[in-house]
Amino acid sequence: MKTTQILIAGFGGQGILFSGKFLAYKGLTEELQVSWLPSYGPEMRGGTANCNVILSDTPVGSPIITTPDVLIAMNLPSLQKYVDSVSAGGQIYVDSSLIDAKVERDDVEVFYIPATQLAKDEGIGTLANMVIVGHLLEKHPELSFDGVEAVIEKLVPPKKAALKELNMKALMLGKTYGN
Amino acid sequence: MAERILMKGNEAIAEAAIRAGCRHYFGYPITPQTEIAAYMAKRMPKIGGVFLQAESEIASINMVYGAAAAGMRVMTSSSSPGISLKQEGLSYIAGSDVPALVVNVQRGGPGLGGIQPSQSDYFQATKGGGHGDYRTIVLAPASVQEMASLTIKGFDLADKYLMTAMILADGTIGQMMEPITFEDAEIKTYDKPWALTGTEGKRKHNIVNSLYLKPDELEKKNFERFEKYAEIEKCEAMWEDYMMEDAEICVVAFGIASRVAKNAVAAARSEGIKVGLIRPITLWPFPNKAFEAAENVKAFISVELSMGQMIEDVRLATGCRKPVTLCNRTGGMIPSPDEILEAIRNAGKGV
Numbered sequence: 272m273k274t275t276q277i278l279i280a281g282f283g284g285q286g287i288l289f290s291g292k293f294l295a296y297k298g299l300t301e302e303l304q305v306s307w308l309p310s311y312g313p314e315m316r317g318g319t320a321n322c323n324v325i326l327s328d329t330p331v332g333s334p335i336i337t338t339p340d341v342l343i344a345m346n347l348p349s350l351q352k353y354v355d356s357v358s359a360g361g362q363i364y365v366d367s368s369l370i371d372a373k374v375e376r377d378d379v380e381v382f383y384i385p386a387t388q389l390a391k392d393e394g395i396g397t398l399a400n401m402v403i404v405g406h407l408l409e410k411h412p413e414l415s416f417d418g419v420e421a422v423i424e425k426l427v428p429p430k431k432a433a434l435k436e437l438n439m440k441a442l443m444l445g446k447t448y449g450n
Numbered sequence: 451m452a453e454r455i456l457m458k459g460n461e462a463i464a465e466a467a468i469r470a471g472c473r474h475y476f477g478y479p480i481t482p483q484t485e486i487a488a489y490m491a492k493r494m495p496k497i498g499g500v501f502l503q504a505e506s507e508i509a510s511i512n513m514v515y516g517a518a519a520a521g522m523r524v525m526t527s528s529s530s531p532g533i534s535l536k537q538e539g540l541s542y543i544a545g546s547d548v549p550a551l552v553v554n555v556q557r558g559g560p561g562l563g564g565i566q567p568s569q570s571d572y573f574q575a576t577k578g579g580g581h582g583d584y585r586t587i588v589l590a591p592a593s594v595q596e597m598a599s600l601t602i603k604g605f606d607l608a609d610k611y612l613m614t615a616m617i618l619a620d621g622t623i624g625q626m627m628e629p630i631t632f633e634d635a636e637i638k639t640y641d642k643p644w645a646l647t648g649t650e651g652k653r654k655h656n657i658v659n660s661l662y663l664k665p666d667e668l669e670k671k672n673f674e675r676f677e678k679y680a681e682i683e684k685c686e687a688m689w690e691d692y693m694m695e696d697a698e699i700c701v702v703a704f705g706i707a708s709r710v711a712k713n714a715v716a717a718a719r720s721e722g723i724k725v726g727l728i729r730p731i732t733l734w735p736f737p738n739k740a741f742e743a744a745e746n747v748k749a750f751i752s753v754e755l756s757m758g759q760m761i762e763d764v765r766l767a768t769g770c771r772k773p774v775t776l777c778n779r780t781g782g783m784i785p786s787p788d789e790i791l792e793a794i795r796n797a798g799k800g801v
Contacts, residue, residue, distance in 0.1 A: 305629060306627070334622065334628075337787070
């Protein structure tokens with residue numbers, strides 16, 4: 272049984288829920304069982320957002336993640352809050368243009384991506400979330416970059432067609448970062 | 451096979467309702483179920499249906515009463531405090547024997563409470579809520595797919611038995627997205643010769659009413675209604691058994707609690723503990739037969755997002771012959787699989 276539990280956390284407006292939705296749809300196109308659970312509580316009003324995504328080849332039990340295999344941290348409070356919950360052998364993706372701190376654990380793999388800066392430099396400042404997702408798809412052994420166009424196609428409404436290309440650009444930035 | 455699409459639980463309810471032939475939705479927004487109203491607002495005008503945001507929950511349930519009396523498939527949805535406001539209308543609907551679907555996507559209470567998931571309206575849903583001798587069919591989905599299938603089932607049961615069917619969900623199942631397929635579900639329709647459709651001068655007029663001033667007539671009506679309820683208790687109970695074949699410990703949980711409990715049961719099994727799960731799908735009628743079949747179980751654990759409400763029905767179903775313990779969180783909190791696992795281990799020590 273292969274199950275990947277992904278926790279994405281950051282500020283409201285960083286596209287936390289959208290990147291989770293993207294990963295859930297990605298899993299769906301690969302015939303996996305998936306669940307997507309957003310935070311909808313008072314923290315949304317206070318500015319932080321998080322999202323639980325589970326991808327599995329067997330039916331998903333609880334959609335609530337307590338020990339993520341993958342943490343995407345888009346701001347410092349999120350990293351501090353969830354860093355210890357990541358399972359041993361898991362992965363942490365850090366937007367290092369927004370977070371100065373380093374992860375002080377040696378039992379997890381950590382990727383520092385200056386995603387917000389990379390996106391800004393390309394004029395797509397609001398798509399740092401997708402830069403990190405691009406990197407995740409490249410680096411996570413169970414996930415893959417193949418077929419992302421179809422998922423973008425599905426998620427971006429026709430009225431905002433211009434965003435398709437920009438999302439692809441962001442994913443590619445993340446995929447190639449560090450190579 | 452039909453395409454798998456991702457949908458929020460709340461949206462699945464709305465889409466399934468439309469597919470079941472519902473063309474009348476009356477509601478009032480409240481977190482965490484507002485997506486149902488939003489979906490209806492978008493879709494109903496396009497398919498010749500009615501979406502109406504009423505001035506209050508009380509108004510919306512009475513609009514449901516009216517549309518139901520006219521023979522329409524009709525629904526409303528709300529969350530806990532809003533459902534409390536609808537209780538008077540629900541009692542009138544019960545007293546008038548008209549069909550309606552009511553959705554409660556529960557949040558923490560009492561009072562305005564919070565907006566996080568809860569199951570603490572169990573008593574209200576299954577034991578009445580409004581005044582008088584009456585019952586409500588209560589369906590408890592545990593997945594987005596079931597949000598859809600039980601909505602269709604709910605409309606069917608409501609029409610079949612001429613009463614309210616309630617979907618008792620919670621904030622998590624309402625807000626989460628999962629893959630769902632809309633197979634071409636068979637939608638049954640029912641003749642409604644009692645409905646207020648206008649006589650066109652061709653028949654005697656129908657009356658839909660819950661007022662019976664002569665006590666002998668009201669008693670007769672109540673007796674008849676309870677014969678119908680007895681039939682429902684006999685025929686309509688639904689539940690899921692999970693790893694129950696050789697179980698000595700049985701976890702009982704519905705809705706989101708059952709999802710977390712399944713993780714805990716699987717973990718306990720890997721420790722060699724003989725544990726299973728009974729998941730009631732109908733909360734009324736409560737699936738007593740599931741417990742008759744579980745005669746080898748030595749201890750039960752009721753896992754709930756409340757201070758312990760379903761546990762009373764578990765005790766009744768087991769004839770109070772077996773120990774039943776409670777594993778619970780409340781106020782919008784959800785137990786972790788580890789907390790349930792610990793409860794299973796503790797129950798195991800006594801077996």
